[in-house]
Amino acid sequence: MAELTHPVAVSGETVIDALERQAASCAHIGSPLYASLLTGLTADHLSGGLTAELLEGVSDRPIHDAVPLRYLATAHRLALHGEAPELAVHYPSCGGAWAGRDITDDYLSVVAKHRGEFVRGLQRNVQTNEVGRAAVLAAGFALVAARSGLPLRTFELGGSAGLLSHWDRFAYDTGATTMGDPGSPLRFGPEWYAVAPSLQADVHVVSRASVDVSPIDVGTDAGRLSMLSFVWPDQHERFVRLDTAIEIARRHPLHVEAADAGDWLTERLAPDAPDGVASVVFHSIVWQYLPPATRDAIREALASAGARADPDRPLSWLRMEPATREHADLRLTTWSGEEPHEELLAHVGYHGADVTWLAPA
Numbered sequence: 001m002a003e004l005t006h007p008v009a010v011s012g013e014t015v016i017d018a019l020e021r022q023a024a025s026c027a028h029i030g031s032p033l034y035a036s037l038l039t040g041l042t043a044d045h046l047s048g049g050l051t052a053e054l055l056e057g058v059s060d061r062p063i064h065d066a067v068p069l070r071y072l073a074t075a076h077r078l079a080l081h082g083e084a085p086e087l088a089v090h091y092p093s094c095g096g097a098w099a100g101r102d103i104t105d106d107y108l109s110v111v112a113k114h115r116g117e118f119v120r121g122l123q124r125n126v127q128t129n130e131v132g133r134a135a136v137l138a139a140g141f142a143l144v145a146a147r148s149g150l151p152l153r154t155f156e157l158g159g160s161a162g163l164l165s166h167w168d169r170f171a172y173d174t175g176a177t178t179m180g181d182p183g184s185p186l187r188f189g190p191e192w193y194a195v196a197p198s199l200q201a202d203v204h205v206v207s208r209a210s211v212d213v214s215p216i217d218v219g220t221d222a223g224r225l226s227m228l229s230f231v232w233p234d235q236h237e238r239f240v241r242l243d244t245a246i247e248i249a250r251r252h253p254l255h256v257e258a259a260d261a262g263d264w265l266t267e268r269l270a271p272d273a274p275d276g277v278a279s280v281v282f283h284s285i286v287w288q289y290l291p292p293a294t295r296d297a298i299r300e301a302l303a304s305a306g307a308r309a310d311p312d313r314p315l316s317w318l319r320m321e322p323a324t325r326e327h328a329d330l331r332l333t334t335w336s337g338e339e340p341h342e343e344l345l346a347h348v349g350y351h352g353a354d355v356t357w358l359a360p361a
Contacts, residue, residue, distance in 0.1 A: 015055045016045060018062035022069065029351065031232040033090070033098045038068060040104025050111050058122045064288070066126040069230065074121025075110055077229035084110045091233035098234055125214055128230045129160040131245040132238065132352030133284045133320055134167045135188040136330050139197035139357065140318045140345055141167065141280060142179055143332070148278040148314050151204040155268055155279070157298065158286030159210030161218045161227055162256040163245045168205050169252065170245075179203065186244045197346070197357040206277060208254060211264040215256035218246045238351065261290060262297025269305035273313040279305070284320040285328065285350065306335030320348060327354070 023038035045051040051071070059065040078084040079094050086106045088094035111118055145152060156165045172179040175190035179199035190196070217223040224246050231239045257264060265281065273279050281302065287295065302317055309315040314336040323329040330346040347356040 013061060013063045015052070015058075015062045015067065016042065018066075019045060019051075019055075019068050021063055022066070026232065031234055032100075033103075033234040034072060034232050036100075037072070037103060037107060040102050041068070041071070041107070044104060044108060050108055050115075054111070054115075054118055054122060067122065069126045070122045070124055071118070072232075073124070073126065073229045074114075074118050075107060076231075076233055077121070077225055078110060078114055078117065079233070080225055080228060083114065086110060092236050093228070093231065093233040093239045124226075126230055127160040127212075127214075127216055127227065129163045129216075129227060129242070129245075130238075130285075130351055131163050131170075131186070131241055132188075132192075133348070134164055134170055135172065135192040135352045136320060136346050136348040136355045137164060137282060137284060137318065138167050138170070138172050138179060138188075139199060139355065140282075140330055140332055142197065142200040142203055143345065143359065144278055144280055144314075144316045144318070144334075145203040146198075146200050147334075148311075148336075150276060150278040150312075150314070151206045152278050152280055153207040153274075154205060154209070155265065155281045156208070156210040157261040157265065157281065157283040158289070159212045159215065159256050161216045161223065161246070161249065162210040162212075162254045163218070163242075163249055164282075164284065165208045165210045165254055166245065166248055166252060168203060169248050172199055174199060177201070184248070186241065186248060192353055193355045193357070195356045195358075197355070197359070198361045209268065210254060210256045211259050211261050212256050213258065213260060215258050217256075218249055219253060260294055260297075261286075262294040262301065265298055266301040269301050269315075272308060273305070273315065275312045278314050278316065279309075280316045280318055282318040285322070287319065287321045302333075302335075303340075306340055309335040310337040322350075323347065327356075332359075 019042040023035050027035035041051045058067050079088040079091050089096040090098045090103050170180050171184040171187040173189050174193050174196035177199040179201055306315050317333040320328050320330045327347045332345050333340050333342040345359045
């Protein structure tokens, strides 16, 4: 799940396009450290430096595949692991502090020293598993539960480490309604909601499953480090939130299956759904990264299972996906014995903040 505010492919995109676009995105979303660093790395690329040597040829779609973030995450991983002290001193995530100066030379010294690790790191997909998106997804789950009056079983597509599948183990408080585990160390308060939804306190999840083409196991130290490396080092609150979600996931292990999402969902939805349970297929900032054949298979699996749905076993498709450069949309399609019903539930920032709820109570 890449970090561009509106990460769609651009015709004829280049590595320079990707670097400049990502720099603007970091400046917009609140990572001045990375905005500054990416500006310096763009200059290094234009001069034919290490950045050009390493990033050219990695992908035919460097914007779509978030190649600059792969580059940055590799360095962050080394800093978190204690192998790049010249960067760690500038990264708040590593206990350092950024003074606002250009750190491109320090960064490039790490690249030169660990070139092989950067070659490998540039082949890794970006997987943030941004748990801030739980604030709006939980409201969608609450709506499904309220309308159906049933417990839920959930299927997460593009789950990465499966952290969002633990959404009901986080705490939510809009200022008017609450939901989730009141004792959870991971809390979303009223500041997350510009226009608040009505949450439902007693949502019950009876089963959860998740799939990713290349899952990360946060039960391992390497998996935890990999997830944390994709967070921007000067966004302390995001870093702590992710680390807290990882600890919750470790207490409730969930095996994220490695498979194509279309094949996996087709198999999962093929049997008749159990009576008295609402099935919810969900994902966030995933759709544009799936191959066309995978997207088609997902639609077909949903349509086939939806044709067999009824009020005792409804099916829902909940997704938070890009809408504009400034916000994503949360949409819900429901099958319950009639024609499928689609609706726009909310606008939301790409990291999950500024939820503007649109659906009626």
